[in-house]
Amino acid sequence: MDNTPNGEYPGENLNDLLARTILLLDELGPDAASCVENLKALEKRLEADHFNLAVLGQFKRGKSTLLNSLLGEPILPSSVVPLTAIPTFVQWGPKLKARILFEDGLPEEEFAADDPGSLASFLEGFVTEESNPENRLGIRQAEVYHPSPLLRRGLILIDTPGIGSTFQHNTETTLNFLPQCDAALFLISADPPVTEVEIAFLREVRAKIDHLFFIFNKMDYLKADDRSKALQFFRKVLKDQARIPETVPVYPMSALHALEARMSGDRDLLRDSGLEEVQDHLIDFLMNEKAQVLQDALARKAGDNVTETLMQVNLTARSLQIPLESLEERLELLAGKIREAERQRRSSGDLLTGDRKRTLEFLEEQAGELRRKAQAFFEGIVRESTAKESGGEHMDRAAKDAVTTTLPGFFERELGDMSLEFDRHVTRVLRPHQERADQLIEAVRRGAAELFDIPYHAPESAGVLESSREPYWVTHKWGSTMNPIPAGLFDWVLPRGIRRSVILKRLLKQVEDLVIHNVENLRWATLQNLDAAFRGFISDLDRRLEETISATHGAIRAVVAKKKEHSETIAEELNRLETWITELQEVENGFRNFNATRFSSKPPG
Ligand SMILES: Nc1nc2c(ncn2[C@@H]2O[C@H](COP(=O)(O)OP(=O)(O)O)[C@@H](O)[C@H]2O)c(=O)[nH]1
Ligand SMILES: [Mg+2]
Numbered sequence: 001m002d003n004t005p006n007g008e009y010p011g012e013n014l015n016d017l018l019a020r021t022i023l024l025l026d027e028l029g030p031d032a033a034s035c036v037e038n039l040k041a042l043e044k045r046l047e048a049d050h051f052n053l054a055v056l057g058q059f060k061r062g063k064s065t066l067l068n069s070l071l072g073e074p075i076l077p078s079s080v081v082p083l084t085a086i087p088t089f090v091q092w093g094p095k096l097k098a099r100i101l102f103e104d105g106l107p108e109e110e111f112a113a114d115d116p117g118s119l120a121s122f123l124e125g126f127v128t129e130e131s132n133p134e135n136r137l138g139i140r141q142a143e144v145y146h147p148s149p150l151l152r153r154g155l156i157l158i159d160t161p162g163i164g165s166t167f168q169h170n171t172e173t174t175l176n177f178l179p180q181c182d183a184a185l186f187l188i189s190a191d192p193p194v195t196e197v198e199i200a201f202l203r204e205v206r207a208k209i210d211h212l213f214f215i216f217n218k219m220d221y222l223k224a225d226d227r228s229k230a231l232q233f234f235r236k237v238l239k240d241q242a243r244i245p246e247t248v249p250v251y252p253m254s255a256l257h258a259l260e261a262r263m264s265g266d267r268d269l270l271r272d273s274g275l276e277e278v279q280d281h282l283i284d285f286l287m288n289e290k291a292q293v294l295q296d297a298l299a300r301k302a303g304d305n306v307t308e309t310l311m312q313v314n315l316t317a318r319s320l321q322i323p324l325e326s327l328e329e330r331l332e333l334l335a336g337k338i339r340e341a342e343r344q345r346r347s348s349g350d351l352l353t354g355d356r357k358r359t360l361e362f363l364e365e366q367a368g369e370l371r372r373k374a375q376a377f378f379e380g381i382v383r384e385s386t387a388k389e390s391g392g393e394h395m396d397r398a399a400k401d402a403v404t405t406t407l408p409g410f411f412e413r414e415l416g417d418m419s420l421e422f423d424r425h426v427t428r429v430l431r432p433h434q435e436r437a438d439q440l441i442e443a444v445r446r447g448a449a450e451l452f453d454i455p456y457h458a459p460e461s462a463g464v465l466e467s468s469r470e471p472y473w474v475t476h477k478w479g480s481t482m483n484p485i486p487a488g489l490f491d492w493v494l495p496r497g498i499r500r501s502v503i504l505k506r507l508l509k510q511v512e513d514l515v516i517h518n519v520e521n522l523r524w525a526t527l528q529n530l531d532a533a534f535r536g537f538i539s540d541l542d543r544r545l546e547e548t549i550s551a552t553h554g555a556i557r558a559v560v561a562k563k564k565e566h567s568e569t570i571a572e573e574l575n576r577l578e579t580w581i582t583e584l585q586e587v588e589n590g591f592r593n594f595n596a597t598r599f600s601s602k603p604p605g
Pocket of ligand 2 (some may be wrong): 063064065077078159
């Protein structure tokens with residue numbers, strides 16, 4: 001190995017460094033087994049990294065055409081047929097392939113295509129409004145696998161249902177879907193001019209996504225002189241009406257020309273289309289930035305793991321040098337520190353139980369509030385929609401229609417707000433526990449280092465890495481069907497006014513049932529997430545504490561046993577350990593000095 005003196009391998013990427021460390025630790029045997037496991041998990045996390053980029057905009061702005069231009073061929077259906085009702089996830093695959101996933105666990109459909117044309121027609125059969133009106137086929141999402149080098153590094157492009165459509169519900173769902181995306185491209189064009197619906201949507205999107213960029217599409221419609229005027233005007237609209245700061249990039253483009261250029265290989269047309277700017281400055285930069293942040297975090301985690309193993313090896317080596325009697329004394333002192341840590345672990349468990357209980361109470365409060373809010377809202381809807389009806393079937397139908405169309409959107413939005421609120425709440429509640437847990441583990445390690453007089457530095461990072469989440473689409477089926485009981489014979493003998501109020505009362509009772517049912521669904525889903533968060537936290541803490549105890553107390557106890565049995569091999573063993581220590585220090589330095597920006601093709605900023 002041609003390592004430089006400070007242990008840095010110029011050009012060694014995180015993948016290689018991880019693989020090398022795992023090989024090294026594997027040789028170390030069972031003592032390093034948990035460290036190897038942790039490093040393998042980090043390796044997987046690095047591999048699975050992807051970047052979700054949602055493409056948003058009103059229908060016919062050119063979303064699908066833009067995606068096709070990025071892929072270099074017409075894969076996604078684009079036509080005058082309005083509205084893709086199903087989100088399509090475009091990701092890397094060695095061969096062209098499409099998959100259709102259904103709701104309700106129906107088996108998926110797969111199609112391996114020989115050419116883009118046949119894939120496009122396959123997709124057309126599922127994702128367009130014409131072939132799948134109101135999503136009668138019950139499709140959850142479509143996936144396209146494409147060998148484009150652009151997707152090679154984990155970029156996932158998401159073609160979303162257009163907004164401002166006949167399905168208001170789609171707009172609401174898009175808003176809930178956004179926080180799980182890393183960035184979004186918002187398409188707009190001069191033809192027709194920006195609409196009120198788009199601006200309203202944009203205002204909401206702004207609040208949900210950090211990295212938002214604009215594409216001013218269909219530039220080919222405008223004469224060269226008019227382009228900068230149109231852009232300036234659009235910027236002003238963005239600023240005045242959606243408070244989008246001027247630093248947010250707007251890329252002028254012609255998706256249609258870009259696609260044509262990529263298919264014909266016309267370089268001039270490609271340059272004029274604006275595609276390259278979007279690709280370079282936006283996708284490359286965003287992806288690199290995200291990948292770098294992740295790699296740096298993973299390198300820190302890996303470094304902490306190696307530090308822990310190094311400490312264990314150091315402790316073992318030191319213990320071998322110390323006379324048995326003194327060793328047993330120190331071991332007893334360390335056991336005292338561990339007992340103290342375990343006592344603290346129990347009392348923090350109690351505190352956590354208390355916090356969990358209070359969080360559940362908070363959830364109940366929120367659910368109660370939502371129930372009242374929903375009740376009032378839908379009561380209003382029923383009263384309003386039936387105001388002009390005097391009774392009978394018309395009245396039932398009017399109320400039923402009004403509730404059915406507004407209910408999914410209402411709860412979709414509430415679900416989004418509630419999960420966001422709870423994520424924040426749980427993070428806030430768990431943070432002090434996290435800090436206490438770190439201190440507790442820290443105390444055991446530091447105690448061992450001091451007692452055995454070995455070098456020690458505290459890990460740099462604490463806390464768990466956020467796992468990589470896939471955006472999910474429509475996971476909830478909201479109960480929104482009312483089944484009004486037909487007016488009974490008794491109703492007809494009642495005077496008109498009374499009849500009306502009897503029906504209204506019945507409708508309101510049904511609405512109440514619907515509200516209770518849906519709020520309960522939402523409460524239940526939140527409760528599950530909450531429990532998973534708390535349980536995950538506790539098991540993580542216990543695992544870390546156990547690992548620390550075995551790396552310290554366990555390692556020294558093993559030496560004591562060894563000394564009692566066969567003291568003749570000790571010098572040999574010590575020699576072997578010294579070699580390990582040197583090698584481990586070297587990879588530890590590799591992780592500590594790792595800096596992802598060195599490997600990126602473009603500097604950030
Ligand atoms: N002139 C012109 N037409 C475009 C451009 N991009 C898309 N279109 C056309 O606009 C229509 C809608 O495009 P499509 O990609 O299906 O829009 P989507 O509904 O947002 O996915 C299609 O007829 C496209 O050919 C463009 O840059 N210039
Ligand atoms: Mg489309």
